[in-house]
Amino acid sequence: MTDDKKICLVTGASSGIGFAIAKVLHADNHKVIATARRKKRLSQLKLDPGDIIAGDLNSPDFQDSIEKYIFNKYKKCDFLFNCAGMIEAGTIEEINIDKMTSMMKINVESTFRLTYKFLKRFMKQGFGHIINISSVLGTKIRPTAGAYAATKYAIEALSEALRMELTGTNIKISCIEPGLVMTELHKDWKIHPKESMGIHEPLNVEDIVNTVKFIMNQPDRIRIPRLMILPRDHNV
């Protein structure tokens, strides 16, 4: 990571991958603005209180307020980490359709909105990097997880189109495609995918942070549109 302090917005920063990214960026002396709904969890990051912005990313007004805060206070943004997301999967009999459509909203609609909002700013300032936490399921499909995979395929499709649109500029877009990571994502599942998929050593959030650092450390001439990271036992 370069020495100069970067302004970084991290969504989904109250737990799992987003929390870990926010924590390490803050420890590395970058300015982190952290958002998610659970304020108490965000406060555990020990950021400047103003940089904790709690709310529902599905609200366009809330997204506006984050954008205003960052550009009024810091006048720029270097990185947007799109980590907010959820998963709903299951058989035709079991899948919860309401949860499934909520997933489409946060994983796709709200992430697309925030991405375009910040890209417009990045175009004006002439630089910026969006790092999306996509998934291995942005490249593969699994029975019961079609809707989740569709949300990640959507992120991948948008990111690839944007990469082409941004060719030759100083604006970058990357997708990290993790396999199973131990976070709260599957906390409501009756059987954790670790068991059902026979993954003895899932990834941990530090593995994803290392991947983020690898991407951030690349020179300006390099683009990393996608980077897949899998646990050893991943066999599908």
Ligand SMILES: NC(=O)c1ccc[n+]([C@@H]2O[C@H](COP(=O)([O-])OP(=O)(O)OC[C@H]3O[C@@H](n4cnc5c(N)ncnc54)[C@H](OP(=O)(O)O)[C@@H]3O)[C@@H](O)[C@H]2O)c1
């Ligand atoms: N864990 C894995 O195995 C894995 C693998 C591949 C990809 N991913 C992806 O990685 C990303 C992060 O997931 P994770 O594993 O870190 O799960 P997690 O621990 O459950 O974190 C999800 C985060 O999203 C936030 N969020 C959800 N809905 C939101 C909303 N409406 N408004 C604002 N924030 C919202 C949650 O915060 P609040 O509840 O406080 O709002 C939380 O901070 C997701 O996109 C997931 O699909 C995860």
